[in-house]
Amino acid sequence: MDFQRNIVITGGAGFIGSHVVRLFVNKYPDYHIINLDKLTYTGNLTNLKDIENKPNYTFVKADICDFEMMLKIFKQYHVDGVIHLAAESHVDRSIRDPFTFARTNVLGTLSLLQAARLTWEYLPEGYEDKRFYHISTDEVYGALGLTYPEGKLSDISAHEVYGDEFFKETTKYNPHSPYSASKASSDHFVRAFHDTYGVPTIVTHCSNNYGPYQFPDKLIPLFIGNIRHRKPLPVYGKGENVHDWLYVVDHTRAIDVIFHNGKVADTYNIGGFNEWKNIDIIHVIIKTVDRLLGNPEGYSEELITYVMDHVGYGLRYVIDSTKLKNELGWKPSLQVEEGIEKTVQWYLDNQEWMENVTSGAYESYYEGIYKSK
Ligand code: NAD
Numbered sequence: 001m002d003f004q005r006n007i008v009i010t011g012g013a014g015f016i017g018s019h020v021v022r023l024f025v026n027k028y029p030d031y032h033i034i035n036l037d038k039l040t041y042t043g044n045l046t047n048l049k050d051i052e053n054k055p056n057y058t059f060v061k062a063d064i065c066d067f068e069m070m071l072k073i074f075k076q077y078h079v080d081g082v083i084h085l086a087a088e089s090h091v092d093r094s095i096r097d098p099f100t101f102a103r104t105n106v107l108g109t110l111s112l113l114q115a116a117r118l119t120w121e122y123l124p125e126g127y128e129d130k131r132f133y134h135i136s137t138d139e140v141y142g143a144l145g146l147t148y149p150e151g152k153l154s155d156i157s158a159h160e161v162y163g164d165e166f167f168k169e170t171t172k173y174n175p176h177s178p179y180s181a182s183k184a185s186s187d188h189f190v191r192a193f194h195d196t197y198g199v200p201t202i203v204t205h206c207s208n209n210y211g212p213y214q215f216p217d218k219l220i221p222l223f224i225g226n227i228r229h230r231k232p233l234p235v236y237g238k239g240e241n242v243h244d245w246l247y248v249v250d251h252t253r254a255i256d257v258i259f260h261n262g263k264v265a266d267t268y269n270i271g272g273f274n275e276w277k278n279i280d281i282i283h284v285i286i287k288t289v290d291r292l293l294g295n296p297e298g299y300s301e302e303l304i305t306y307v308m309d310h311v312g313y314g315l316r317y318v319i320d321s322t323k324l325k326n327e328l329g330w331k332p333s334l335q336v337e338e339g340i341e342k343t344v345q346w347y348l349d350n351q352e353w354m355e356n357v358t359s360g361a362y363e364s365y366y367e368g369i370y371k372s373k
């Protein structure tokens with residue numbers, strides 16, 4: 001079957017990637033969606049059971065660092081678009097193992113870029129109608145409010161403490177953790193491939209996502225699981241770091257809009273205008289889980305356990321996505337309370353998924369699928 005477009009989505013078995021794959025496979029039956037994923041600990045094909053048999057969907061197990069394999073895939077599938085999400089994504093892990101982050105996030109991105117360039121630049125039509133869309137993070141900008149004086153936060157609002165400063169597309173890079181340093185480096189390679197070779201690239205920086213299928217080493221799914229199992233909730237520092245939270249489906253909608261209508265060589269910030277101190281969002285999670293489990297209000301507050309903050313975390317990460325709203329008409333649809341309600345409900349309804357990922361059982365599921373291809 002001839003498709004209108006052949007799009008590789010890297011990291012499509014992960015949290016955000018699986019939402020992007022699902023949206024594109026369902027919304028664009030004329031596109032061939034090739035999910036290219038190495039299936040690391042966060043890659044889970046059971047996330048995509050509902051679409052795995054669709055005629056416009058193909059899964060390829062591959063490592064983006066394997067340049068020869070990337071070239072082969074680009075040629076074999078006549079790839080004309082890339083949405084690049086594959087990455088090592090967890091800040092805490094990057095502090096323990098920075099090499100893996102440099103390998104996947106930097107060298108992997110370079111290998112994909114080079115494969116795209118060497119495939120596209122020799123075609124008769126060259127780069128026409130091609131697109132390399134790289135998904136980056138707000139953490140490359142560093143953190144705002146690092147000079148905040150100790151001990152004042154508990155009784156005043158985040159705005160009073162940190163002011164109204166936001167990350168804009170023009171904010172200078174200032175990464176702090178090995179994760180954000182690796183993402184910053186990959187962003188520079190993406191832009192360099194546009195400036196040097198003319199590859200039609202786009203980069204977006206998104207804030208903290210949450211929602212179904214997020215691996216429970218991240219705050220929100222970890223805490224939902226721990227509350228359910230009456231385990232401690234490890235709050236870093238005093239829980240005073242501030243993040244801008246975005247429901248994953250809103251990010252996915254933004255990716256769709258930007259992939260189709262974003263300007264080549266441009267950068268867009270994606271955020272929820274939903275900034276929350278960690279401790280405040282943790283209270284919302286506790287309240288919601290307790291209510292949905294039928295526990296009395298405040299029942300699980302005692303699980304909060306303050307632990308040492310990690311070096312490399314900053315105080316406040318907040319995105320200004322006005323440009324995306326003004327130029328492409330995207331805006332977030334959910335506020336945090338509503339998004340948390342949907343997310344908690346999903347994790348409580350999908351306990352089998354949670355148990356599979358924490359036990360590693362999902363790995364045998366995808367081995368079965370992969371062997372049968
Ligand atoms: P995730 O860890 O859930 O998914 C990453 C996916 O990439 C997994 O399926 C994994 O198997 C795959 N992968 C890892 N190494 C690979 C390799 N070498 N080759 C091929 N596939 C590989 O991550 P996520 O939270 O879905 O994040 C996706 C992207 O979005 C990342 O680039 C991340 O930096 C970016 N991002 C995430 C957030 C967030 O809040 N989660 C916010 C902004 C940007």
Ligand code: DAU
Pocket residue numbers: 089090091092136137138139206207208209217218219220222234235236239241243278313317
């Ligand atoms: O800002 C975007 C980034 O958001 C993405 O680029 C990353 O890929 C994504 O993982 C996420 O990074 P964070 O480190 O912010 O996410 P996490 O959910 O791990 O942590 C959110 C905040 O909660 C952070 O300030 C650290 C804190 N935290 C986290 C965990 C796991 C805790 O207090 N306790 C915890 O156990």
